[in-house]
Every structure is written in C-alpha cells, then in structure tokens.
Amino acid sequence: MSDSDDFLRVSDVSKWYGDEQVLHDVSFEMDPGDVTVLIGPSGSGKSTMLRCVNRLAEAQEGSIRLDGEEVLSPELDVDDLRREVGMVFQGFNLFAHLSAVGNVALGPRRVLGLSETEARERAEAQLERVGLGDQFDSYPAELSGGQQQRVGIARALAMEPKLLLFDEPTSALDPELIGEVLEVMHGLVDEGMTMLVVTHEMSFAREVADEIVFLDGGRVIERGPPDQLFERPEKERTGRFLERIASHD
C-alpha cells in the first residue's frame, strides 16, 4: 500500500503524556496534492497526531517522513521543518499586536529574510487570495472570527509551504462564519495544495478528501476514500461515530 516515495509517510507513531498513551501506532500516507482528513471523537488524538507532523508535539515512537526526511530525527532543525509545513489553528492565534498584513508578513520578513517591502507585498497578495483585500491594516480584534481565520490561512500560505496542517479550523467559529473559511479551503484544494486537516465538517471532508482517517482512542480504526468510509464503513465504531455526527448536522 505504501512505498518509500510517499510525500508524507506516518508509520507506527506512538505518543504518551506521562503514563497515558494518546497515540497507538498511527500510520497513514499522503501523496503531493492529497487532502487527508483526520476525523474522530474529541480526545481521539487527531489534533495531537497533526501537531506531531510539525513537531509542536513530540511523538516518542515511530517515524514521520516528509519528502524523504525524517521529521522525528533529533538532528532535524524544527524551524526549517516549520517553514515548509504551515499550520492553521483552531483558535486562530493571530499575533494580537500586529495588523493583518503584519501577521502575514512576519514569517516572510523574519524567517525568509525578505525586505520589509517584499514581505508586505507578499502579505497583501496572500490576503487578497483569501478575500481580505480590504482589511490589510485591520487588527485581529477588529476582525470577525471568519476573517481572523482567513488571515491565519494567509499567514501559513505566505511561507509557501509544501504541506498545510489545519487543526479544527472552523470549530471556534459561529455557524454563519464557517462557510467563508471552508470556501477558502476549497480554493486551496482546487489549487492542488497538500493538506492534512482535522475537522468535524463532514460534508467538507466528504467533498474534498482523498482519504479519511478515523481515529478513536489514539488508534486508527479505519481509513479509506470518503465514499467507502462514509457509505460502507467496515468497522462498527466508525459507523456509530458517523451516525452520531450526522444526527448533529
């Protein structure tokens, strides 16, 4: 099923918080341009798994290879890794003291070493891309949740990442603001961005995912293309979870 040429290859990743094991031998693979969606009940370890990919969380066992490089290697420069792997947070985590442009430009300016003008131009282009061409100088507290999250996406995009991680990007949003964020994410899918997404938005998962990975209790219970997983789940636990989610939609 997998080979060493996979773009992202997560193999047998395990993680403990103290004595509690939160990930049990998690494995999945992605090709460039793939969209993989991690689903599962809260506490299932999906966010933790996502954060292991850019080392915001440390996996104790297993292997994560990105473009042939071992992410979990102690010798790896995590800053180099993170400049290539963007992240969008559930709580946006926009830099509160910087304008929209300032938020997006900080990485290009300080990490990529662009000049102030170049960084600003790049930031403006990314903000245009997420539909915020009219909010360059707004501060996070002046923006709606949906706008803030789009700035968050622009901030990640400005680093021109080869992989984008989304950690429940719409979970903190009012229902009427979810659409604008999903729309931007749809656009990225269409552009061929490689995306690893943790979300409860099942219709989004269904529409755009190449593969769905269902996690429960830190284990991969089942994975497969959305049609198969949503229509004919092999495991009873998957079916139960999907029913529960569906009854809330």
Add this chain to the structure above:
Amino acid sequence: MSASGTLALAAVDSLGAFASGGALSAAATDAVASGLVVGTADWWFIGEPADWSFVLDNADYLGVGVLLTIGLTVASILFGFALGFPAGAVEVYGDGLLKRAVGTAGVVLRGTPIVVILIVMYFVVGVPQVNFGVASLSPPVVAGILGLGLRSAAYQSQIFRATLASVDDGQLEAGRSVGLSRFEAIRYVVVPQALRRSIPGFQNEFTIVLKDTSIVFAIGLAELLTRGYDLFSERTTAVLEVILFISAIYFVLTFTTNRALDYLGTRYAIPEGEST
C-alpha cells in the same frame, strides 16, 4: 514661635469649635497666652510669607537636590530595566540553575531593606568612582544607582514575569509554526505584547523608585528630600512650607511621568474591535 504652635493655632483658628488633641490645644493656648499675632485664617494652610520667601531663597539648593533625585531615578530605572527585564524573561522561559539563581537573587533583593542594600553597596562592596570622560560619578552616587537599580530590577522582573506569562501560549506557538525560533517568537510576538501590558506596573515602579531615592541620605547623598530636611532644620518655622514645596515637586515629577507613560500606553495600544 514653634512650627507646631503655628499649625495648632491655625487649626484652632480656622476650624473653630473643632476639638484639637490635648497636646495641640496646650500648644495653642500657650501661643495665644504669649500674645503672638497670628496670620489671617486664609493663610493657615500655606504658611507664613516670610517662610515662603525662605523656601524660594533656597530654591537653587533644592534645585540641585531635584537634579540628583531625577538623575538617580532615571539611572536606577534604566539599570533596573536592563537587568529586570531579562530576569523576568528567565523566570518565565528559563530553566535549571539560571532560573533558580535569578529567582533567588530576586527574593533576596526584595526581602532586604533598601537602606541595607545601599549600605552594603557603599561600605561593603565599596564601589569606585566612575568616569565618563566629561563627567564622573562619585562613589555614593554609583552606590545609590546600583543599590536602587538592583532593587528595582528585582521588582521590575516581577512586572515582566507576570506580563510575559500573561501572553497566551498560542501566540508563541503560532510564531514557532511559521518557523521563528523560540527566541525570535518571544522577541517578535510575545515581548511586544508583554511590554504594552507592563506599562501600569511600570508606572507604579517608577513612582516608588522616585520617592525612594531619598533613602540615599543613608550613604551621605543629599537629594531633594534630604535637602528639604536640612532647610527646615535650619528654620523650624518653615517645616510646612518646605514640605509642601518639596511635595509639589514630587507630585509634578510623578504626575508628568505617569502621564507620559499613559500616553505611551495609548499610543501603542492594540486596537480593539467593537465586538466579535
């Protein structure tokens, strides 16, 4: 007549039936009995014109004290910041021996009376004269700046420790997620926010240091308050006038610096939305 006599009389004069304390009443009766003429009631709270002219005649003497007070305050605050800010950062982000050492130094400095710190600096450490080419600082001034500065560093470290820790961890994480190193994320993301939140605490610290500069009298320096003390010791009828004059100077200094810091806070305030 004595200053307390003037005060007491004035109090009786202007407050009429208001019952004064026993000692004051006795002094007042004594003063009246001696047949002295008291100024009009309107004057009681600002003193005798003659004593005011005494204060004004010595304005240059007090002026030197003001300069010393300002100089000690500014130098101590700056020294305290240069030391206290990194110390606060170490208490939040550091670990191991360094963090423990900084924490202990802070506890010791905050737990030691400022007079003791100054005396240790001057008599025990025996700081030297410091030359800056055109000017030089005498050993007591150096000891004063170091002592007040060290103690201020210990307090400032707590201001910055609290405000650095108050910035949400998600901010640091987001900074790291675009590839900033830990130091860069702290420097570019956390510190700018923490400094803004430090302004109210810093206003307090500035005010406290300004007024505590008077304690350098313990190592023989005559700043504003000590010079005032010298003056009213020389003319004991002018205690009120001297003290009022000096208090007014302290007030102007604290008020203007606090307003300046208020302005800084407004100028760099992070814009807030109507609501989200």
